[in-house]
Amino acid sequence: MPRRAAPPQNDSSARIEAFLDMMLAERNASANTRAAYARDLGDAYSFLARKKTGLAAANEEDLRAYLRSLKKQAARTQARRLSALRQFFRFLCSEKIRAEDPTRAIDAPKLGRALPKYLSEKEIATLIAAAQNWPGEEGIRLRALLELAYAAGLRVSELVALPLSAIQPERAIVIVRGKGGKERAVPLGEPALKAVAAWLPARKNLLGDGKSPYLFPSPQRGKDAALTRQRFFQILKQLALAAHLDPKRLSPHVLRHAFATHLLEHGADLRSVQSMLGHADIATTQIYTHVADTRLSRTVADHHPLARRKGPT
Numbered sequence: 001m002p003r004r005a006a007p008p009q010n011d012s013s014a015r016i017e018a019f020l021d022m023m024l025a026e027r028n029a030s031a032n033t034r035a036a037y038a039r040d041l042g043d044a045y046s047f048l049a050r051k052k053t054g055l056a057a058a059n060e061e062d063l064r065a066y067l068r069s070l071k072k073q074a075a076r077t078q079a080r081r082l083s084a085l086r087q088f089f090r091f092l093c094s095e096k097i098r099a100e101d102p103t104r105a106i107d108a109p110k111l112g113r114a115l116p117k118y119l120s121e122k123e124i125a126t127l128i129a130a131a132q133n134w135p136g137e138e139g140i141r142l143r144a145l146l147e148l149a150y151a152a153g154l155r156v157s158e159l160v161a162l163p164l165s166a167i168q169p170e171r172a173i174v175i176v177r178g179k180g181g182k183e184r185a186v187p188l189g190e191p192a193l194k195a196v197a198a199w200l201p202a203r204k205n206l207l208g209d210g211k212s213p214y215l216f217p218s219p220q221r222g223k224d225a226a227l228t229r230q231r232f233f234q235i236l237k238q239l240a241l242a243a244h245l246d247p248k249r250l251s252p253h254v255l256r257h258a259f260a261t262h263l264l265e266h267g268a269d270l271r272s273v274q275s276m277l278g279h280a281d282i283a284t285t286q287i288y289t290h291v292a293d294t295r296l297s298r299t300v301a302d303h304h305p306l307a308r309r310k311g312p313t
Contacts, residue, residue, distance in 0.1 A: 002018035011052035016041050019091045023138035028181045032157050040084035056092060060102040067106070075109040075118060082108050118257035120289075123245060124150060137202040141216065142235055144192075144199035145227075148174065151192035153259030153277050156229045162215040167196050178278035186276045260288045 020038055023029040029037075043053045047066045058066075063085060070078045085103050092098040119127070128150075131143045149159055158176050166175045172193060173185045196215075207219060214226040221228070232252060240247040256277070263273050274285040 012045060012048075012056040012135050015056040015090070015092065015097065016045065018095075019088050022091060030179065033179075037084050037087070038046065041088055043081065044085060053270055054095065055088075058102060060105060063102055063106060071093070074201065075306065081109045117249060117254050118240060118261045119245075119249070119254060121262055123243075124255075124258055124262075126243050127245065127250075130239055134239070135243070137206060138235075140199050140202045142239065144195040145216065145232060145235075146186075146239075146255070147192040147195035150259055151189050152176065152186040153256045154186075155256060155278075156232060158278075159252065160214075160216055160227045160232060161206040161211050164215050166215060168194075169193050179280075182278065184275060184278050257288070260285070268275045 016038070017046050019041075020034050023034055041055065044058075044063075044066050047061060047069060049060055051062070051065070053062055067078060067082060070081060073081075082103065085188075086101070089098060089101045089103050093101050127296075128143075128146060131139065131146050133139075134142050148154060148162075149156075154162075154174075154176060155178070160180055160241060162174070162179070162282050166177065167188075172188050174188055176184050176186055178184060199215075203215075203217070207217060210215075212219070212220060212224060214224075216227040218225045218227045218231070227251070236250050236252065237247040239252040260273055260277055263276075264270070270282065270285060270289065273288065274282045274287065277285060279285045
């Protein structure tokens with residue numbers, strides 16, 4: 001069967017934009033999710049453009065060729081790119097732009113079950129102690145960020161976007177707007193509440209006569225701008241060095257992993273942890289039970305007297 005002529009590249013570009021707009025309007029996707037889809041589809045778009053093919057008209061072999069070009073990428077990257085393509089072509093089919101989905105017979109790469117990285121409770125304590133010595137108003141802000149991230153298991157996008165009204169000290173909770181615009185209430189302990197209370201006067205000094213809806217504003221970026229995810233990531237790396245921890249092991253998401261793992265190790269209910277993390281599917285939360293089980297097994301092997309015995313005496 002002769003191959004269908006590819007549409008002009010700008011036609012594919014318009015289809016991608018329509019898909020991304022749909023993600024925002026109908027699926028309530030965040031700006032970060034939209035940007036991630038745009039990057040993944042843009043990569044496929046660029047590859048096919050070099051082959052004189054429009055993404056919207058690509059057939060199965062075109063897409064297989066693109067995926068083969070990713071063989072040096074991590075399996076998770078390949079799987080994410082294929083997932084973005086699946087979503088895109090399902091959209092085209094639903095809009096009657098395509099009669100069939102060219103991704104339907106393409107299998108995703110097999111992924112190993114990677115356990116999430118996290119810090120031990122001792123390492124978290126070391127990190128918090130280093131933050132206590134961080135000077136000035138930036139140190140006060142850092143302590144509030146760190147305590148909230150660990151105490152509530154927040155995604156970095158949720159943390160930096162917290163409105164000032166999110167903290168409700170009288171109820172000892174933080175109201176978080178997560179993926180899909182869903183709100184959840186997460187309990188806060190006394191250290192986090194005290195860190196936020198200490199930050200509020202410093203925040204007022206930072207803003208001067210200005211106002212901001214954000215708990216962690218960034219006046220340098222202009223009116224109504226929040227601290228960026230990238231800046232918090234950078235500060236954490238600096239803090240890791242000050243705490244004599246490997247910066248490669250620390251990120252905002254590692255703090256979220258530590259929150260979930262430590263709760264489960266101390267006997268928290270899996271459903272409660274799922275609710276606090278904002279996971280739609282409990283299967284996502286269950287990965288932390290494997291982390292806890294692995295650590296407990298290692299603890300038994302290292303410290304139980306029977307496990308240390310060399311053999312019969």
